[in-house]
Amino acid sequence: MLVGSHSKAKELSKSLLGVTDLLLVGFFLQIGLMVALSWDAVLWAILLIALLPLKSLAFFVILTRFHLRARTAWMAAFNLSTYSEFGLIAMALALSLSILIMAPLSRKAEALYDPISDFLKRFETAGQHPDDLPIQTKGERIGIFDMGRVGVAAYSTLQDRFPGQVIGFDRDPASVEMHQLAGRNVLLADSTDSDFWERVLVNDNLGLVVLAMPKHGANIHAAQTLKRHEFEGVVAATGKFDDEVKQLRCVGLDTAFNLYSEAGSGFADHVFNVFTQQRPDLANTWNSREE
Numbered sequence: 001m002l003v004g005s006h007s008k009a010k011e012l013s014k015s016l017l018g019v020t021d022l023l024l025v026g027f028f029l030q031i032g033l034m035v036a037l038s039w040d041a042v043l044w045a046i047l048l049i050a051l052l053p054l055k056s057l058a059f060f061v062i063l064t065r066f067h068l069r070a071r072t073a074w075m076a077a078f079n080l081s082t083y084s085e086f087g088l089i090a091m092a093l094a095l096s097l098s099i100l101i102m103a104p105l106s107r108k109a110e111a112l113y114d115p116i117s118d119f120l121k122r123f124e125t126a127g128q129h130p131d132d133l134p135i136q137t138k139g140e141r142i143g144i145f146d147m148g149r150v151g152v153a154a155y156s157t158l159q160d161r162f163p164g165q166v167i168g169f170d171r172d173p174a175s176v177e178m179h180q181l182a183g184r185n186v187l188l189a190d191s192t193d194s195d196f197w198e199r200v201l202v203n204d205n206l207g208l209v210v211l212a213m214p215k216h217g218a219n220i221h222a223a224q225t226l227k228r229h230e231f232e233g234v235v236a237a238t239g240k241f242d243d244e245v246k247q248l249r250c251v252g253l254d255t256a257f258n259l260y261s262e263a264g265s266g267f268a269d270h271v272f273n274v275f276t277q278q279r280p281d282l283a284n285t286w287n288s289r290e291e
Contacts, residue, residue, distance in 0.1 A: 151168060
């Protein structure tokens with residue numbers, strides 16, 4: 001509450017999210033485990049764990065009845081399948097086991113969805129949810145995914161060289177609105193959505209894709225999805241560390257570069273250009289000494 005009005009409050013909240021979630025679970029675990037563990041509690045926990053698949057299935061069916069796409073309903077069902085932390089007070093063991101089972105499955109939900117996506121789409125209902133309306137583009141050939149600082153820089157450079165051929169995508173509605181007000185061609189879309197890649201690749205035939213997501217895992221997932229859909233265009237991505245760049249290249253990207261290294265090289269080039277313009281006498285003297 002004290003720092004909520006500070007300009008860095010949102011950034012601080014993101015940094016502490018993992019810690020606060022861990023402390024929250026620990027708090028309820030402590031309350032739930034105050035009661036002595038009995039065989040009756042274990043049997044009830046096993047019964048509730050056995051019901052997890054039915055719970056996931058029920059969520060999937062309910063969400064598709066509200067015209068959500070199969071992929072959206074599938075991902076939401078995985079995230080909603082764990083029992084509420086408030087249930088720890090009565091059944092701490094069941095909740096703990098449900099988290100242990102569903103947490104790794106949730107991380108692999110997209111990979112599990114892709115092979116059976118055609119089957120799951122049979123459960124979709126007629127009509128479309130407002131958030132799943134078709135993406136209306138104008139035939140652009142270059143797609144920039146995530147319009148953060150890196151994405152905006154790539155957008156500006158490519159737009160200058162290929163006017164009218166660049167389109168940006170971002171999953172944050174506020175960010176999309178800001179870019180649109182600034183005159184940039186940006187649409188709301190989630191690049192980690194495999195169904196989105198199917199639509200945009202078939203309809204727009206992108207020739208160049210730039211993956212500029214700040215999270216390395218998101219870039220890897222998008223690259224793997226493009227590969228599964230046999231995308232024939234050029235794919236470029238950024239990494240913050242050498243091992244990330246190596247992993248991106250192993251996925252099969254056309255190019256991947258270290259963001260910090262490239263930034264340092266670009267800064268050095270900028271300093272050199274300014275120096276030679278401001279002090280050509282010194283620059284020429286130093287060059288002659290080198291020769």
